[in-house]
Amino acid sequence: MGLLSIPYQSKSKLWIAIFLVVWSLISMHFIWQSQANSGLILKNELSSTSSIPHEFEMLIDTNYPKFKPTSGHSGSQTYSNLFKNQDRNAAIFTILKNFDLEQRCQLYFKNVKNDKLIVDPDHDFKFDRFDYLNWDEYRDESIKRLKGDNDEFVATSSDLDTIKKNFDKAKSRIASDLQLLHDYFSHIKIYNQCYIDRNTSFIKKQHELIDGLNWKTSFKRSSFLSGKQIVTEQQMYPWLSQKSPEYNCLATGQTTKFAANKNSFLNTLKNNLNGKGIVMTIADAHIDYCIRLIHLLRYLKNTLPIQIIYTSNDLSAESKSQLHQASVSDFDGLPQQNITLVNVTPAIKPQYLHKFNEFGNKILAILFNTFEEMIFIDADAILIENPEKFFQLTKYKNSGALFFRDRNTSEYRPDHDIEMFLKLMNSQYDEIIFGKISHVMESGLVLLNRKVHFSQPLIMANMNFFEPIRERVYGDKEMFWLSLSIIGDENYQFNSHPAAAIGQLTTYQERVKTFENPPSSFKSQEICANHPAHISDEDNHTLLWFNSGFQFCNQLEKVNYEDEFSHKERYSQFDTIDKFKTFWQSSLVIESAIIPPENTNSNGGDGYEPSVSWKHMEPYCAGYTWCAYSSIGNGDQANDRGLVINYSPEEIEHFKKLGEIWMRGYNYL
Structure with missing residues (x-):
């Protein structure tokens, strides 16, 4: 990083x-x-x-x-x-x-x-x-x-x-x-x-x-x-x-352009900025994530306008139609979304357009949206x-x-x-x-x-x-x-807080399986997850947002179920590959969060406690699984201790509802 x-x-x-x-x-x-x-x-x-x-x-x-x-x-x-x-x-x-x-x-x-x-x-x-x-x-x-x-x-x-x-x-x-x-x-x-x-x-x-x-x-x-x-x-x-x-x-189906000052295109762009809004950049490969995010924004009763930035070759007519339907079709009576598609291809000279592939699209999204205040969101x-x-x-x-x-x-x-x-x-x-x-x-x-x-x-x-x-x-x-x-x-x-792990705390029985002579208890707690999450530093509790969608494993197309099921280092509660597969494809359950210690490693401890704040569980979710720990080593120093957050039943229910909305099927043809 x-x-x-x-x-x-x-x-x-x-x-x-x-x-x-x-x-x-x-x-x-x-x-x-x-x-x-x-x-x-x-x-x-x-x-x-x-x-x-x-x-x-x-x-x-x-x-x-x-x-x-x-x-x-x-x-x-x-x-x-x-x-x-x-x-x-x-x-x-x-x-x-x-x-x-x-x-x-x-x-x-x-x-x-x-x-x-x-x-x-x-x-x-x-x-x-x-x-x-x-x-x-x-x-x-x-x-x-x-x-x-x-x-x-x-x-x-x-x-x-x-x-x-x-x-x-x-x-x-x-x-x-x-x-x-x-x-x-x-x-x-x-x-x-x-x-x-x-x-x-x-x-x-x-x-x-x-x-x-x-x-x-x-x-x-x-x-x-x-x-x-x-x-x-x-x-x-x-x-x-x-x-x-x-x-x-x-x-409305209306397409507009702004008239640039012949002496300064950038000043024209800057002077036309106004209001607040949401900015995204997508291609056809991201359309499913984007549609699910639009559904989620409708559930959250978002009223901010949305601008989706793209280049001509990246977004098909079919994808544009699906985005339109996702934003205005009836969805539990929830508010429609005001979406503008922004084709930035005309603004870039053709010989330079290839320089904005992949991450470069984010640069174009930041530059060419028309909001004075923007929240950029990955799909x-x-x-x-x-x-x-x-x-x-x-x-x-x-x-x-x-x-x-x-x-x-x-x-x-x-x-x-x-x-x-x-x-x-x-x-x-x-x-x-x-x-x-x-x-x-x-x-x-x-x-x-x-x-x-x-x-x-x-x-x-x-x-x-x-x-x-x-x-x-x-x-x-x-x-x-x-x-x-x-x-x-x-x-x-x-x-202030680095990314957290969210999900369910790993049980004692699951953690001791790798020890020949396991301890009677652990000082540290563990959450293994595939979603970097972000906790507000204003109250050290509120979950603001997280990445990688709501599905427990967002890399299903890369997963070798037989291989991952066979490891048994974690997730051993699933005794059949079908149960393991169902869990991988289900919605993430959020009950707790762990913000690991500021120190990333420790030489202390008794051999049972983790020595690193994050452990990469490479065998799982095609290499996307990381386990976070609430403390490392003996946990004696302040920087060797992180933060464990346990959410209330009301918060857990809210997370569950968000997951249901995001996971819901759709058929926009």
């Missing part, structure tokens, strides 16, 4: 400081003396060594802490151009003191190398983990590959020289690629700040910061500071066709309460972005992965000049205020384009929050 080992709170403050620095640096580009024909001439009237006193440097470093995640992190190449042959403190002071957002933006993009495309989605970044090995590991693995099956092979000095040259070449390419990736994301972040978000509040704060500092500098503004935007949306986002998606209301997600209640959760109201954590299992993250993500974060210059600043998340349900966090899917799209990033993340499980951190937006929150 890939947890980046960076303290969350300290990281949040750090990024906020960093992007404010970038604002100041762009202004500093005006200080650049006639370099690259920028037309800006800045002259210090004081001596070259003391034009800006040391006190100003201290002021900057105090308010915008320097960010150096790795020794090789030099920030955007644009800043290197901007500050070439300049007193950087003098430049920063001039920018902070004199330049508005528009001028800073022009200064920055005047120094961007422009080969028509500022960000190229097709740039061929190579990624091979072998190239990231240190020298000893690289050499040994290279010799092993040369040796092959020849046990008598001995590497010669010539072989070693070749290996060293390849090693140096790989490291040079990695450094070059990382720099270009950093520059790409800097351009995107600053473009969005300049021409989409247009947040200028930080400039007033900067003026207050240096109020009273009146070091004399003089500069001359050139003609390029005329208000003309010198970079276009097409250069930054060449994959956008600048055409509207097609919005088809199933109730196989199960909501327990009316979706309106999610918008009332305190953490969402405070931040406009709420995510849910995945199972708390231990995963190894190489140092070079962390270094790369840090490389994508904002530099001190980003923070000064432009005011910008490993969670493991479950992406089956996401709450987002899109006007507050409009840039998020644009960053996700670019993360998904490039292999060195795509291969280092677990799909959408990290991109949702990483995309916000990359733009310096730390105003998002996670539900």
